[in-house]
Amino acid sequence: MNHAPARSPRVRPPVTVVDIDLARPGEFRLPGDGGPARPQGRARALVRLRGRPLGMVSAGDTSGPEGLWRALADTAHLELAGQLADHRAMDATGPSDPTVRHPTSRRAPVISVVVATRDRPEKLRHCLRSLLRSTYPAYEIIVVDNAPAHRTTEVLVRSEFPGRVHYVREPVAGLARAHNLGLGRARGSIVAFTDDDTLVDPGWLSALAGTFAHDPRIGCVTGLIVPAELETEAQTALELQGGFAKGYVPRTWSLSDPPPTDPLFPFTAGRFGSGANMAFRTAALRALGGFDTATGAGTPGRGGDDLLAFFEILIAGHTLAYQPGAIVWHCHRRTTDAVAAQAFGYGAGLGAYLAGALLRNPRRLPALLRRLPGGIRYAMTRSRARGADPEAGWSRRLALLEVRGMLYGPCGYLRGRLSGAGTGIR
Template identity: 50%
Template sequence: MSRTTRAQQEIRRFLDIGPVQVAELDLDDHVLRPGPGSPPVTPGEVFVLVRRAGRPIGTLLGQVPPGADPRSVLTERALALEEGEGHREDGWDRAVAVPPPRATVVVATRERADRLARALDSLLAQDHPRFEIVVVDNAPVTGGTRELVERKYAERVRYLCEPVPGLAVAHNAGLAAVRSEVVAFTDDDVVADPRWLTELTAPFAADPALGCATGLILPARLGTPAQVLLESHGGFAKGFAPRTYDPEDPPADEPLFPFTAGRFGSGANMAFRTEVLRAVGGFDPATGAGTAARGGDDLYGFVRVLAQGHRLRYTPWALVWHHHRETWRDLEAQAYGYGAGLTAYLTAILVNRPALLPAFLARLPRGLARARALTAVREAAGGGTPGAHDARAHPWPGRLSRLQRRGMLHGPLGYLRARRAVRAATVRRPG
């Protein structure tokens, strides 16, 4: 079969993917609620977040037959899920009993005022007792973001303008303005769960050695083939088991630790102890969206913090709902950017901390073997447990895998180009 024929088949399969409803169900009250911005659930396929006492414990993909009651059908499935998974507790459950530290939420944005408003509304509804919000307007070409903040949010949101493009540059500008013990970062295309900030920051009060925390990211909508395909392969979620990554006790299942930073979390849901992030120099400004590196800024931050001996905590109880990209072209750009960001951040780590090179090379053979195994699984037509979050019900297109590999080849060169561009912009910058 020719590559053209395979590509045509992949596109046809992609276009055949139907929409999936998004909902959530708490097993304490058995109330089925639509996902953020979604209509009430009707018969059909439904992606359900299952909670217990408000906390996420898992997801399921359920089919509600015509004429059936969605709540009854999905509750039965959810109870079976809980019985199989169990409610995981690990002593950190007590962390939320400790008052969370004062926090600042930094949101970098560029020309997406409509999405930003939705995100800010959810952030202002947080139950955290002491926090502020900083919006960083990155290389704006219009006054839309400033006008939105000044018109609707001026009393509760601080506005900053960062003229140099790049997500890491914008995050560093926000970091410089922080006056709190913890700084959290999220994106302008999320809806934050009301307890997100409390759950994300409370672990810092419980563990003085904690340098970073990350949380759960689930889809806000699954209305297009691109959104459904991405989420069927796990999306941005990192599971429902809380986990602490400790450089003093490297995980046996992560042969490249701490360089497998993509396993720890994502930039749409992360927080750092402010003094720790500042001590490592913040994010590398030559990484991230908006630069030739295309990504990797969050991964760079994770590794730098771990390499300094601080722990990283992943907690599924800190939830944001993410609006995934909607089209095939979006997925192509995302696949290429993910590959580029991966090798760009590794290049950035080794350029800025060359002392880490021996450790990286020593871990590389086992890490590559594991990566090949995971890639083979992802490209397979099956895999995963039917109905589970990462069910992989739809084959991952070979073109997206190829684009990711091309991006990986581009990453180091893209990083070096971005590094030169940042230096040039810094020289030109007034003051």
């Protein structure tokens, strides 16, 4: 692929990402509860009401933080009026939302948090610090160092987080392999996964645990992913494309209650969430054999390990839930080259996932073929709608890269399998 030269210019004007709660006027927080903030100029805010996320809004004000907070609040009341009404109605009927539950250590299930990393110690340091600010009472953190070039990550974990973070090393490259090693070491009845370039919300684990507790049929929970920074043109472009966000309304999917508006269900696993914010009942994921190691970053397949796991969880009869109250802040890639590579990787991961789903059980092919005509019509309608909206930042070049990735994905998956990759927990 021929990409434009890598660049990471500053957005003009700069955009500061902050976290605000309409119930706490005038208060700004940094992503991942990194502390109080006093932003100036233009900002993009995750807006909450008593902890529940409603959406993201942008505003600018030159009169200082107080004026900026008022501008963001006014924009939120205008753009998020429906969500505000819904959440106020929920408050009137009682705290049924699992994100507002606070389990005690006596009854809280242990959650094992797995963070796979490779030679990014500074990003990992920030991620681990955010995890250790969690309000959840019972969790462990497992760092899986995946095919490292040096011992920097090991030194970081053992010197800065002794007794608080477990370190293990997976010598063979591949995100699925790293996750499987973490899964094999997990002691918790729930295993959660995030990436080393994220900051997790202090209530992330509580929201995950509350969602699992709400329904024993739930085998997997995914959560909201919002940007941790918007400092370059590439980061802003990715966010305008839709970023990683899957919305602010809790949802569930199951084979017994298929969504009427999704003609490709359950093959549209990309709609369910992302690997940067996912959790499983440990026994359910182990029963599937963990993640398919012919998929994922670091393999010829480039990705798709999370999508294939979501799909297999549904096929096994479990319910998959999306909980926007389980919040992770993601550090988007900073250069145009990186965003282009990411678009290709998304497509490749989708192609690899579909190839894996069919090769693992060829009897699924007729079901997929029956759904394809409706799925193609649905995709074309969405593409036309996005292309007609200049504010969406839709890029034909990125769309073509994603399509190329989808075409490459099955070949990448087969290359991974032929090179000796397979399934299984280590």
